[in-house]
Amino acid sequence: MTQQKRQIYEFDNCRLDVGERLLLRDGQAVTLPAKAFDLLTVLVENSGRLVEKELLYERVWADQVVEESNLTVQMSAIRKALGENKQNPRYIMTVAGHGYRFVADVVTAREEPEVVIETETLSRIVIESEVEGYDLGVPGLARAFEPSQQNLLESRTHSAVQVSARSEPSWLTRRRIALYAALLVLFVGVIAAFWLYQSRTRNRRVSGSPQTPQLKFRRFTTQGGVPVRVAISPDGKNLIYWQRFNGKLTLWLGQVETNTSVLLSQQQDLFFEHPVFTPDGSNIYFNLSGGNRAQPMLARMPILGGAITELIPLSSPVTFSPDGKRMAFLRREGEATETSMIIADADGQNQSKLLSRTRPESFSSEGLSWSPDGERIAFSAINPSRQEEIAEVSVADGSVRRIGNRNWAGVFNLIWLPDGSNLLVVARENVGERQRQLWLLPYPDGEAHRITNDLNIFLLSGLSISADGKLAVLQGHYSPEIWIAPNGDTKRARRVLQGVAPRYEGVDGLAWTPDGRLLYTAYIGDSLVIWSINSDGGDLRQLTPTKSNTSDSNLCVTADGRYVVFQSNRSGAIEIWRVNSDGSDMKQLTTGGNNSSPSLSPDGQWIVYNTAHDGKATVARIPIDGGESVQVADLSASWSQVSPDGNYIACMVPSSRRLLVIPFAGGEPVKSFPLAETAIRGPRMRWAPDSKSILYRDDPQGVLRQSLNEEVARPIKGFEEIQLRNLAWSFDGKNLAYTHGPNVQEIILIENFK
Secondary structure (H helix, E strand, O other), X not given: OEEEOOOEXXXXXXXXXXXXXXXXXXXXXXXXXXXXXXXXXHHHHOOOOEEEHHHHHHHHOOOOOOOHHHHHHHHHHHHHHHOOEOOEOOOEEEEOOOEEEEOOOOEXXXXXXXXXXXXXXXXXXXXXXXXXXOOOOOOOOOOOOOOOOOOEEEEEEEEEEEEEOOOOOHHHHHHHHHHHHHHHHHHHHHHHHHHHHHHXXXXXXXXXXXXOOOOEEEEEOOOOOEEEEEEEOOOOOEEXXXXXXXXXXXXXXXXXXXXXXXXXXXXXXXXXXXXXXXXXXXXXXXXXXXXXOOOOEXXXXXXXXXXXXXXXXXXXXXXXXXXXXXXXXXEOOOOOOEEEEEEEEOOOOOOEEXXXXXXXXXXXXXXXXXXXXXXXXXXXXEOOOOOEEEEEEEOOOOOEEEOOOOOEOEEEEEEEOOOOOEEEEEEXXXXXXXXXEEEEEEOOOOOOEEOOXXXXXXXXXXXXXXXOOOEEEEEEEEOOEEEEEEOOOHHHOEEEEEOOOOOOOOOOOEEEOOOOOEEEEEEEOOEEEEEEEOOOOOOOEEOOOOOOOOEEEEEEEOOOOOEEEXXXXXXXXOEEEEEEOOOOOOEEOOOOOOEEEEEEOOOOOEEEEEEEEOOEEEEEEEEOOOOOOEEEEOOOOOEXXXXXXXXXEEEEEOOOOEEEEEEOOOOXXXXXXXXXXXXXXXXXXEEOOOOOEEEEEOOOOOEEEEEOOOOOOEEOOOOOOOOEEEEEEOOOOOEEXXXXXXXXXXXXXXXXXX
């Protein structure tokens, strides 16, 4: 039995009780995630001093490997709890590239001493091959983020019972202490028995498996910008990465061992995609666009910088044969329904077709990987059940064979491990998921296992691996906010909702109701649903019900406010749905799958949407109550929007890089505009209220306006520094709602693939 004082800090209108793990603001308890509370405690304890990021990692995530994005997410939660704006900090100041400083005046409050009864139980549990919460099942590979490399897990339970020193007679105190102690011993015993049972159960399941090494995750620090593409050299010593830095896209050469970088090139009007090293490490290849090029080009550049050599027209990534003499890539010409896998010399010449697929069969991603023995190329494809699978094609005779038997909702990239024993796959299991995870697929017929967890968020699908097994990937997230700008004037904009990662508020859907409420999408766990909120940020309501692995998005509202129309996978495929404005009577309007991006006619009688069936992509419309669809245009559009006056439909067609305007009744385009390269990466489009121009997002920042009477789109002032995610005009045309938020992306190196 000891006496100790509870540590309590006060600042402004807040009170931080460290012992009770309680934060009060204006006398009201404020909920904080556990790690966020620990971070706030460290900052407050070091008030006035710069707290380096490494110290925060050491104090809050001791003996754990975490990404910088986790720190950013927890810091965002603290700011929200304290009611502060990052741009105008009252409490926490960000010191770019270093850490954080708590700037508010802190007073240490004094408390009466308390009697603390301490009990301590030490239990030792032998775990032969895995740690609680991680199902390995893969010989030779451990789950990421295991707490220890040891097979012996020591679990220490340290509990305290607090009794006021002056509150009750000693006999009553002793009885209460005895009761608490008995309950505590019983509780610890139950927990220990449960852990022992679980560990023995797992050990029986994986008995006989060899010792599994632990994956090693570490960050590579870039030079102050946001990395958007990365590739690692074959010898594992260098990285090539592009990042946005001071408004420009810059190319850097990084040294892995020293975590240093040098600038190779900066080109404000060029865009780079899919970097890859040649097998000998002397050159990098990438897809180059912008700079008044009519189409993307495959280009080559020496590793130490120098002249860029443009080779052939190409927008897909390439993969090299082990000897570096040949490369393979995918090609689809314009609106053609056939996609082919092409093999060519390293300079793009002597092309030959290895494999072709015609819709509805198709390749599901552009990622290809040439096997280390040079005999096959791995790829992902859409199977007859409309799910995605991994397959290989023989370079010698073009024969195709499936690898493994797992189906995914989406495969974004894949790559062979250097010894050819496994493939690494970036994929998602369910359509409703936003996060992409890393999977290990044993070759040729093993069972795929996920090797990253929900802390890892892969916004980009790039994969690059060295000969010694270092994997370079990009991780990241964004925490969007919803704002309202009167008449589109960002200088007068006000924030309606501050997002909380990883809910992605308003990213996948944003719309107004006629009475001035805002509808937006947000995640609850693995379910993306529709929410409603007043324009002042009050009266928050959930509109569509939560259902595991569902995704409700791309919403719009009828002019009479009766219906909300949206796309959803609630029936297992992407379809157009309708729900009453109060969330009742949800109804599926289309069938067959691949029906998306609904938009409403002004009278609310027709829904225009994008659809693809039997290998043919079209723009169609159906009545608001469902029924037979009518084809409007034979276009492979990624986005369609009806004009407010009901006369036209605007369509984005990325394959031809055009923005088309067609009559509402259908027919040939009446207007055709060049589509900015930066708009293809994340299409979001709205008509202006007067139907005379079309607004669409730029990438990474800004909004472009395409007037029907001008040849090219022009930037809209006020949005230059805004990373837009979505936008929507109110029915009266007086307010523009938009979602924005910066990307937090970083390069992660994953090692120990053996």
